[in-house]
Amino acid sequence: MSIVEALDASMPGVSPGIYDEKDFRAISEIAHAEAGIVLPKGKAMLVYSRISPLVRDSGCATFASYIIRIREDATERQKTICALTTNHTFFYREAHHFEHFASEVRPGFVDRLKRGGKVRLWSAGSSSGEETWSLLMTFLGPDRAEGLDIAKRDLRLLASDIATHALTKAREATYRAEDLKPVPDALRRNWTSVSGDDAKIAPELQQLARFRSLNLLGDWPMKGEFDVIFCRNVMIYFDNPTKERLVARFAEKLSPGGWLYIGHSERVTGPALDLLSTQGPTIYRKRSA
Ligand SMILES: C[S@@+](CC[C@H](N)C(=O)[O-])C[C@H]1O[C@@H](n2cnc3c(N)ncnc32)[C@H](O)[C@@H]1O
Missing domain, CATH: 3.40.50.150 (Vaccinia Virus protein VP39)
Incomplete structure (x- = not known):
């Protein structure tokens, strides 16, 4: 099953015209190049849920246009990276x-x-x-x-x-x-x-x-x-x-x-x-x- 099919199946509100496999790959590449963070395919939905509020707030209609924005705008790119981090921690861990x-x-x-x-x-x-x-x-x-x-x-x-x-x-x-x-x-x-x-x-x-x-x-x-x-x-x-x-x-x-x-x-x-x-x-x- 492709990511697009998975998105359609698990999240009816996500239209392939807004977020698709190409967008996920582009965001993964940016996260890796910028912060070393590896996002395997299984994280496609996580990327969608973490990044769609930023897409909305930026006024971009689709992930594709948001990706153009973050390639050019370091401040917005930093927000994307922050949103993709996993910050789980606790006192006296290990x-x-x-x-x-x-x-x-x-x-x-x-x-x-x-x-x-x-x-x-x-x-x-x-x-x-x-x-x-x-x-x-x-x-x-x-x-x-x-x-x-x-x-x-x-x-x-x-x-x-x-x-x-x-x-x-x-x-x-x-x-x-x-x-x-x-x-x-x-x-x-x-x-x-x-x-x-x-x-x-x-x-x-x-x-x-x-x-x-x-x-x-x-x-x-x-x-x-x-x-x-x-x-x-x-x-x-x-x-x-x-x-x-x-x-x-x-x-x-x-x-x-x-x-x-x-x-x-x-x-x-x-x-x-x-x-x-x-x-x-x-x-x-x-x-x-
Ligand atoms: C899971 S937390 C671990 C927190 C704490 N060290 C612990 O063990 O509980 C991972 C942290 O690494 C940070 N992180 C990920 N990539 C990073 C990078 N390239 N540079 C600096 N911090 C990064 C994330 O923002 C996140 O807060």
Whole structure:
């Protein structure tokens, strides 16, 4: 069955004159070229439902004319890419990463900060901030007095994503209190305040985080190295060559001995393996020399 037939069968309101297989292919090519996102044929309906409001708002009568628009208009193209991203995330996702960080990585960094050194973290593909705050809560830790002391030191976290709507939510730093349930009690008590159904991230955490719009496939304006990079459940949307190029860039951007955490279904392959050693499932460390 072609996509057009599938559209007709499953969504009677979609006319082949408005959206067809050629349009789906064109949008897939743009998403891949611009953001590395691979959209297999099975996503044809998802593309239709995510993009048709933009087609309508733009005043274009068909997807074909909207595609001409986005080829020429970078701002509209950015909106299309944002609409095609999947931003699903939650607090303390893949808890074993935070447990590993707390027991194996954090103590050395806390020492370094107390000796006057600096620590730089990057949540690459942070979506709406749940990963960012989970990492910072883990860093400041269960001892509130120690956490407040750490927060005054030279610790910074960059949280980046291509989806600006997700970053807006991240900056608001307010979630439903029930969303925080996966976070260990002591961390939740120390670093959030609950009011009614809402939980607000503590100001001490907020002042450590910078949220930036960044396409991981584009240039990275950050000058320094990172001690820890979390890039989880982002590369699943990319093809192999794109993944390999990206992890090689992450490996370059890590400080010697720095840590890379990736999503549970992802693996590092390719040239990055010359620079990284495996430390556990989906946890890698940059070799020191
Ligand atoms: C499923 S979320 C993962 C969020 C979080 N890291 C986690 O594991 O819960 C994937 C995020 O990657 C972002 N993303 C996809 N392609 C990107 C790209 N080329 N550059 C930057 N971010 C991208 C999406 O906008 C989305 O917010």
